[in-house]
Amino acid sequence: MFKLQRSLALSAVALLAAATVGSASAKDPETYKIGALLAMSGQASFYGTVMSAGIRQAVEEINAKGGVDGIKLEAIIEDHKSGNAQEAVSAMNRLITIHGVKMVMTSFSAPTQAVAPLADQHHILLLNGGGVSNSLVGISKYMFHNRSLAADLGLAAAAHLNSIGAKKLAVLHWKNDAGDSVVRAVRPYWEKAGGSVVAVEAVPQGVTNMDTQIAKIRAANPDAIGLWMFTPEVGLAVKRIRDFGMKQPVIGIEYTENDAKIAGAQGEGYLFINDYFAPSPDQPWSQQFATDYEKRTGSKPDFYAANYYEGVYMLAEILKRARAKGGDYMDAEVFKTVLYENPTFDSVYGGQMVIQPNGVAQKRVGLFQVEGGEKKFKSFVTAD
Amino acid sequence: MDLLAQLAVNGLVNGSHYALLALGFGLIFGTTRVVHFAYGPVYALSAYGCWLAAAVLGAPLWLAGLAGIATGAVAGVLAYLVVYRPFEKRGSSTLVVLIASLGLFIVLENAIGVVFGTDTKVVPSPPSGIFLWGPLVVTGVQLAQILALVVVAGAVGIYLTRTRMGKAVLAMTDSVEMARIVGIDTARVSVIAFALGSAIAAVPACLILVKDGATAHIGFLAVFMAFVSVVVGGVGSLRGAVLGGLALGLVESTGMIRIPTEWQSSVAFVVLFVVLLFRPRGLFGGR
Numbered sequence: 001m002f003k004l005q006r007s008l009a010l011s012a013v014a015l016l017a018a019a020t021v022g023s024a025s026a027k028d029p030e031t032y033k034i035g036a037l038l039a040m041s042g043q044a045s046f047y048g049t050v051m052s053a054g055i056r057q058a059v060e061e062i063n064a065k066g067g068v069d070g071i072k073l074e075a076i077i078e079d080h081k082s083g084n085a086q087e088a089v090s091a092m093n094r095l096i097t098i099h100g101v102k103m104v105m106t107s108f109s110a111p112t113q114a115v116a117p118l119a120d121q122h123h124i125l126l127l128n129g130g131g132v133s134n135s136l137v138g139i140s141k142y143m144f145h146n147r148s149l150a151a152d153l154g155l156a157a158a159a160h161l162n163s164i165g166a167k168k169l170a171v172l173h174w175k176n177d178a179g180d181s182v183v184r185a186v187r188p189y190w191e192k193a194g195g196s197v198v199a200v201e202a203v204p205q206g207v208t209n210m211d212t213q214i215a216k217i218r219a220a221n222p223d224a225i226g227l228w229m230f231t232p233e234v235g236l237a238v239k240r241i242r243d244f245g246m247k248q249p250v251i252g253i254e255y256t257e258n259d260a261k262i263a264g265a266q267g268e269g270y271l272f273i274n275d276y277f278a279p280s281p282d283q284p285w286s287q288q289f290a291t292d293y294e295k296r297t298g299s300k301p302d303f304y305a306a307n308y309y310e311g312v313y314m315l316a317e318i319l320k321r322a323r324a325k326g327g328d329y330m331d332a333e334v335f336k337t338v339l340y341e342n343p344t345f346d347s348v349y350g351g352q353m354v355i356q357p358n359g360v361a362q363k364r365v366g367l368f369q370v371e372g373g374e375k376k377f378k379s380f381v382t383a384d
Numbered sequence: 385m386d387l388l389a390q391l392a393v394n395g396l397v398n399g400s401h402y403a404l405l406a407l408g409f410g411l412i413f414g415t416t417r418v419v420h421f422a423y424g425p426v427y428a429l430s431a432y433g434c435w436l437a438a439a440v441l442g443a444p445l446w447l448a449g450l451a452g453i454a455t456g457a458v459a460g461v462l463a464y465l466v467v468y469r470p471f472e473k474r475g476s477s478t479l480v481v482l483i484a485s486l487g488l489f490i491v492l493e494n495a496i497g498v499v500f501g502t503d504t505k506v507v508p509s510p511p512s513g514i515f516l517w518g519p520l521v522v523t524g525v526q527l528a529q530i531l532a533l534v535v536v537a538g539a540v541g542i543y544l545t546r547t548r549m550g551k552a553v554l555a556m557t558d559s560v561e562m563a564r565i566v567g568i569d570t571a572r573v574s575v576i577a578f579a580l581g582s583a584i585a586a587v588p589a590c591l592i593l594v595k596d597g598a599t600a601h602i603g604f605l606a607v608f609m610a611f612v613s614v615v616v617g618g619v620g621s622l623r624g625a626v627l628g629g630l631a632l633g634l635v636e637s638t639g640m641i642r643i644p645t646e647w648q649s650s651v652a653f654v655v656l657f658v659v660l661l662f663r664p665r666g667l668f669g670g671r
Contacts, residue, residue: 041494041497042601043599043601045497045502045600046502046503046504048502049501049502049503175646201645202644202645202646203645203648204649206601207649208592208596208602208605209398209596211394211397211398211637212391212394212636212637212640212645212648213640213645213648215387215390215391215394216387216391216640216645218390218521219386219387219390232504232597232599235504235597236596236597239596240596243512243514243521243523244521245514245516245521257503258503258504261503261504261506261597262504262506262596262597264506264510265512266512
């Protein structure tokens with residue numbers, strides 16, 4: 001009996017010691033380096049500007065509160081020059097070999113696809129807050145997304161057009177993976193719902209003149225127009241469609257401050273489906289982020305800034321959980337394990353987001369309309 | 385038929401834009417033999433000069449346009465005096481000057497982004513006139529683009545044929561060596577060519593700013609289309625450059641009546657390839 005009690009006591013002490021030693025022996029880096037591959041130069045550098053502002057704001061906030069268990073965060077931002085896959089691979093190699101990062105926030109579909117094999121090889125966690133192509137799903141076992149995919153947003157947009165009785169749809173889209181993925185998803189859905197696609201016109205990313213495409217759409221006389229593209233082309237497309245005297249409903253999957261500026265008064269009435277980021281007093285974190293962001297940058301945050309801001313908080317939470325595991329925890333395999341142990345994270349959109357088994361966050365998606373120059377939330381929308 | 389007519393109108397508008405770009409680029413190249421790729425960011429800088437005057441200083445659009453033109457002219461002259469002229473003095477090869485030009489392109493483009501930010505610049509309350517002629521639609525700014533070509537090309541034509549300095553520019557276009565032999569101050573004429581060519585580019589730049597807004601990167605397509613127009617029209621021929629630009633705009637737009645628009649950005653390459661293959665001196669170039 002005494003022997004049993006003694007061995008139980010010893011076991012308990014051993015367990016306690018193991019638990020204590022576990023966290024004490026965690027191999028902590030001096031700082032937690034978070035890499036980011038953003039469009040810091042080139043045609044689409046607007047994205048890099050707002051995304052990096054979101055990242056920096058979150059890093060400074062977390063560090064001001066003492067960091068993650070006393071360890072400060074450090075953001076290392078690299079440039080993929082507006083979607084250049086080769087630049088992204090070079091930048092990723094710098095992040096891995098020079099800076100030794102274990103977490104990288106990516107943007108754009110092509111660069112994110114390009115660095116996925118490196119992430120698998122070096123056990124780097126990737127968090128994509130901007131790339132929207134469906135082809136990003138499943139390309140790396142360590143890739144997660146806190147951005148809704150373009151095809152899902154396009155389907156929700158088509159569902160809305162269907163609900164208002166539109167039958168003839170015209171499409172103006174980016175000729176790249178992001179735009180094509182929406183065309184591929186929406187067309188069968190639309191035709192199955194009894195509609196017809198009367199025009200599908202494409203423009204390259206970064207185009208500055210789309211009058212030919214819009215003339216062809218006008219000639220097709222659609223009931224509604226879908227814009228499967230992103231900033232700043234959205235603003236330009238809306239403006240030129242209205243310049244051409246077309247009054248049909250125009251719906252898209254994005255509308256940033258930059259788009260609003262380009263479209264000007266012609267943006268009035270434009271509809272778009274997007275991740276539901278709308279700061280309001282009933283969402284204190286969201287409101288605080290928006291207020292501080294505007295103070296720092298002089299402009300209102302869009303959902304891209306919000307995604308990368310929120311992404312840093314998500315990574316900080318993962319680091320905290322991984323560190324609690326002890327040992328050599330700076331590894332994507334550990335990060336992935338702790339992420340799925342509890343796939344729910346606070347969202348700056350309000351409430352929480354849940355990372356689904358396919359790595360994509362389930363977030364709120366809303367229908368917005370431009371009214372009086374402001375983006376007004378109309379309703380939550382889902383595809384059938 | 386309605387669509388073809390609309391595409392032709394669009395093509396004429398785009399062609400007028402390319403023609404002006406080609407006129408400025410061709411004038412600089414024809415006179416100085418400098419392949420001035422930094423013409424692109426100088427074009428962008430002109431748009432920013434116009435934006436600065438209109439949106440920041442609150443100047444009326446016509447005055448902002450003049451500010452844009454002045455910005456372009458000054459930037460063009462500085463590019464020549466600071467970058468190209470030293471190489472010219474050393475007798476550097478065309479390739480060296482070409483590389484310097486590409487370097488200047490990158491430096492200027494990045495500098496614009498750093499100084500002015502990366503967002504799209506727009507002018508407050510741009511003119512919103514729309515004209516409908518049956519099935520055809522044309523905006524006030526598009527009409528201004530066509531009108532700008534007529535006015536600028538006409539004025540440049542008069543300047544080159546009726547003034548002493550204009551004739552000196554034309555003489556250099558024919559032969560720099562001969563111009564020097566007959567006593568023309570080629571360095572001075574080069575400065576005039578850069579000022580005039582860059583000022584010409586500033587006109588479509590300001591119109592694009594008003595029409596669609598401007599970013600630091602609008603210069604790449606501008607210099608590319610100017611280059612293609614000059615080659616298509618015939619290197620050394622200013623009339624050819626203008627006609628080349630117009631032809632390119634029309635083909636690029638009307639060609640899309642049967643071809644899917646995703647091919648539009650390839651049209652300029654195809655035209656360039658065909659012209660270089662079958663008529664290397666350009667459609668309107670000399671023998």
